[in-house]
Amino acid sequence: MGHSAVTATNKVESFSVIDDPDGHIHLILTDFNVPQLDVFELIKKARATNEFFPVIIMTTYVDSELTKKTEGESFIALIEKPFVLEQLIQKIDRFDLSHDVI
Numbered sequence: 001m002g003h004s005a006v007t008a009t010n011k012v013e014s015f016s017v018i019d020d021p022d023g024h025i026h027l028i029l030t031d032f033n034v035p036q037l038d039v040f041e042l043i044k045k046a047r048a049t050n051e052f053f054p055v056i057i058m059t060t061y062v063d064s065e066l067t068k069k070t071e072g073e074s075f076i077a078l079i080e081k082p083f084v085l086e087q088l089i090q091k092i093d094r095f096d097l098s099h100d101v102i
Contacts, residue, residue, distance in 0.1 A: 054095035
């Protein structure tokens with residue numbers, strides 16, 4: 001696919017990755033349940049520099065509340081675990097990642 005990954009395991013690391021001016025982050029793939037992190041706080045942080053920052057949220061269960069919070073957001077995709085690589089690729093392909101978004 002031609003992409004590389006940068007990992008973060010908590011809020012501090014996640015924000016550090018987003019704030020890195022040399023990071024060239026094009027998309028956030030995050031679990032809904034990250035220790036000490038509200039995923040919507042992460043999205044808000046990323047979108048402080050680009051309101052169209054693409055985000056894929058992985059979750060074990062897509063409930064109506066999560067769906068409601070993300071509906072109408074063309075730059076947020078939900079993916080239910082477990083999933084296969086092809087499903088993730090389809091979600092990634094929804095976004096134009098041919099240029100830097102930060």
